[in-house]
Amino acid sequence: MAVPSPRIPAAGGPRHGPVGSLAKNSSAVIALDYLLAPEASELGSLVVVAGDEPFLKREVMQSVRGRLSADNELACSVFAGRECDWRDVSDSLTSVSLFGGASAAVVEDADTFVTRYRPQLEDYAAKEKHPGTLVLDVKQWPGNTRLAKAHAGKGALIKCQIPDRGAELGAFQRSAKKWLAQRAESTHEASIDAGALDALFDLLPLSLGVMDQEVSKLALLASETKRIDAALVRAHVGGWRTRKTWDMIDAIADGDARGAIEQLDRLLRAGEQPIGLMAQVGSSLRKFSAAACLIEQAEAAGRRTSLRDALERAGIMRFKLTDAERQLKQIGRGRAAQLDQWLLDSDLALKGHNSTANRARTELERLIVRLSKAADERRAG
Numbered sequence: 001m002a003v004p005s006p007r008i009p010a011a012g013g014p015r016h017g018p019v020g021s022l023a024k025n026s027s028a029v030i031a032l033d034y035l036l037a038p039e040a041s042e043l044g045s046l047v048v049v050a051g052d053e054p055f056l057k058r059e060v061m062q063s064v065r066g067r068l069s070a071d072n073e074l075a076c077s078v079f080a081g082r083e084c085d086w087r088d089v090s091d092s093l094t095s096v097s098l099f100g101g102a103s104a105a106v107v108e109d110a111d112t113f114v115t116r117y118r119p120q121l122e123d124y125a126a127k128e129k130h131p132g133t134l135v136l137d138v139k140q141w142p143g144n145t146r147l148a149k150a151h152a153g154k155g156a157l158i159k160c161q162i163p164d165r166g167a168e169l170g171a172f173q174r175s176a177k178k179w180l181a182q183r184a185e186s187t188h189e190a191s192i193d194a195g196a197l198d199a200l201f202d203l204l205p206l207s208l209g210v211m212d213q214e215v216s217k218l219a220l221l222a223s224e225t226k227r228i229d230a231a232l233v234r235a236h237v238g239g240w241r242t243r244k245t246w247d248m249i250d251a252i253a254d255g256d257a258r259g260a261i262e263q264l265d266r267l268l269r270a271g272e273q274p275i276g277l278m279a280q281v282g283s284s285l286r287k288f289s290a291a292a293c294l295i296e297q298a299e300a301a302g303r304r305t306s307l308r309d310a311l312e313r314a315g316i317m318r319f320k321l322t323d324a325e326r327q328l329k330q331i332g333r334g335r336a337a338q339l340d341q342w343l344l345d346s347d348l349a350l351k352g353h354n355s356t357a358n359r360a361r362t363e364l365e366r367l368i369v370r371l372s373k374a375a376d377e378r379r380a381g
Contacts (some may be wrong), residue, residue: 295307
């Protein structure tokens with residue numbers, strides 16, 4: 001059954017190498033090149049988003065879905081690839097929307113779906129015209145298969161992976177810097193210097209999700225000038241403070257209020273700005289809210305989904321999934337459903353005309369207490 005897909009915050013992921021042989025065709029495009037100029041890529045009737053870099057894939061999928069549902073959100077149906085069947089997907093592609101516009105079907109986590117319905121997909125790819133657009137989200141798309149060859153030149157292949165080495169890695173890093181600069185202006189309302197981008201790549205692993213979170217934090221710290229330079233990057237990114245910030249976020253999600261406040265105090269005494277800390281905390285906690293939303297939507301559609309699957313789809317990096325499962329259970333469904341509103345309230349409080357560093361600290365401490373085990377026990381009692 002098709003379910004609406006929530007807006008999932010962006011998040012980072014580990015560096016990945018090649019994901020097998022991806023088909024090479026005239027419509028193939030690297031994910032970053034696509035994100036820099038989406039309209040330059042014609043989608044066609046079959047769009048393949050391939051690779052295993054989760055942040056890039058989420059950004060690309062959000063863009064593709066936005067383009068397909070620009071005139072009518074109801075025209076785009078989303079299916080879970082492990083559970084859906086070809087008939088339902090095909091029916092959604094040929095149905096006529098009551099609100100006009102072409103229909104589209106997005107099959108998420110579609111590797112199993114591709115294996116199960118390869119003959120039907122080969123027939124679909126071989127046809128020249130279709131009334132709708134099919135989007136496949138896959139990890140593997142080998143170029144030597146009949147399906148990949150039938151698809152070549154007829155639809156977009158967007159490759160979401162980070163090269164390991166060589167000229168491809170260098171080209172990826174150059175595109176990544178262009179994209180981060182564009183992202184800083186369009187999303188975080190700040191400009192970022194070339195030297196600041198170089199510093200980010202020196203201090204951080206090649207994970208665009210992590211870098212985007214850092215740019216978000218730096219944009220808040222540069223709220224007066226709206227300019228991120230190398231000095232600001234080197235003062236606030238990497239090293240001991242970055243590790244302690246993640247320790248604090250883990251303590252918050254674990255409900256360890258005492259540990260979280262102790263880490264917060266250490267970070268503030270070391271010169272970290274509470275407004276910047278709130279940006280990182282908010283970015284991480286929104287993933288738990290998104291995961292809870294995905295679980296609720298699956299249940300409403302009569303499907304079951306695991307905590308682990310929901311958390312991964314919400315942007316939690318794979319090496320953190322075990323911890324995140326425990327943390328989401330600790331937070332609980334009720335509090336997870338309120339997280340977005342709590343974070344919005346804190347954000348508005350920090351941006352008010354009376355906002356100060358002390359106010360920012362108070363908002364952080366209030367959030368820590370709300371998510372603590374003690375608060376949950378009092379509510380249960």
